[in-house]
Amino acid sequence: MTAPTTPSAARPTPTILGVGAALPAQLITNAQLVARLDTSDEWIVRRTGIRERRHLEAAESLAALTATACAGALDDAGHQAAEVDHLIIATITPDRLTPGLAPAVAARLGAEHAGVVDINAACAGFLYGLDQAAALIESGRARHVLVCGAEALSRITDHEDRATAVLFGDGAGAVLVGPGAPGRGIGAFEFGYDDGLADTLYAERDVRRLQMAGQQVYRHAVARMTEATQQVLARNGVSVAEVDYFVAHQANARIVSAVADALGVPHEKVSFNVEWTANTSAASIPLALAAAERDGLLAPGSLVGMVAFGAGFVWAAGLASWKDTVTQPQRST
Ligand code: UT7
Secondary structure, eight states, X not given: OOOOOOOGGGOOEEEEEEEEXXXXXOEEEHHHHHTTSSOOHHHHHHHHOOOEEEOOOTTXXXXXXXXXXXXXXXXXXXXXXXXXXXXXXXXXXXXXSSSOHHHHXXXXXXXXXXXXXXXXXXXXXXXXXXXXXXXHHHTTSOSOEEEEEEEEGGGGSOTTOHHHHTTBOEEEEEEEEEEEOSSSSBOOOEEEEOGGGGGGEEOOXXXXXXXXXXXXXXXXXXXXXHHHHHHHHHHHTOOGGGOSEXXXXXXXXXXXXXXXXXXXXXXXXXXOTHHHHOBOGGGHHHHHHHHHHHTTOOOTTOEEEEEEEETTTEEEEEEEEBTOOTTSOOOOO
């Protein structure tokens, strides 16, 4: 079998072309949790930075929420569902054990020609999907790939356990990846795993409730995300100062803060979206990207650093230039 070859001179530069996000309507504030658990708003905010999270209602599907996020990304990019060659959804909480989310989401979108697949790399899943999308486009095997992170963590949370009940939320975020202006595009990624610590963060198949040794996970999250970011910057020949905006997996504002401080990144260049979403695992990075775009923190050509860490342990870090397309206005500086 011969792989399709594209002369390197003609190789497309994979770029994020559009972003979309969707949160469930049901809002769960800290005050609501305080009313039924032995916790306080002060503890939750001081230890995690979280003020509110969203939960799907029992009758709502994650597929519908995810389709809204994907439609938003297509709209933002000015592309049609029929142009999507692949839909990659990172999730650990599909509506059913099988089939995965991707076929139902593609059908809702009308992405009739798309290859559809779910991937599971816990909180790092979105970055795995983004790397795979970049490779598909670079190699000429695909032209447009929707990459999505979608979670309904409320469905695998022990709502009576104050140590975890306050931490998790539901949501979906998506980006459309396609050919962009020659230049940085989506750079090389770094990945890592440590199976020796799998028992510090997991949910079993029969007892579907997230269990976490919080402090241990915390320490490793800070160390691995700092190292992975340093490695990915070195691999791409980029300095910390050259990165316009950093999005780390939104598990805890203190973790994000510690990673930024270790890297020497000023906090105004860092996403703290966890405040409004809580920890949404694979959805956290695209949700944070959508929030940054909404808040005017990203411009065409902005260089975005992303890093994630989660159950496995698995981690990933990557760099992407934001909506750097030939049709977009270029930055004046
Ligand atoms: O997404 C995948 C990656 N996940 C993460 O990166 C999460 C990593 N871990 C964390 O973010 C933090 O460890 C937590 C937010 C989970 C916990 O914060 P902590 O500062 O590490 O607290 P702790 O677990 O050491 O608990 C401190 C105290 C304990 O009481 P004692 O033993 O000191 O009396 C807990 O029982 O806080 C207590 N506690 C709470 N108190 C009020 C735990 N949960 C709560 C709560 N409200 N909700």
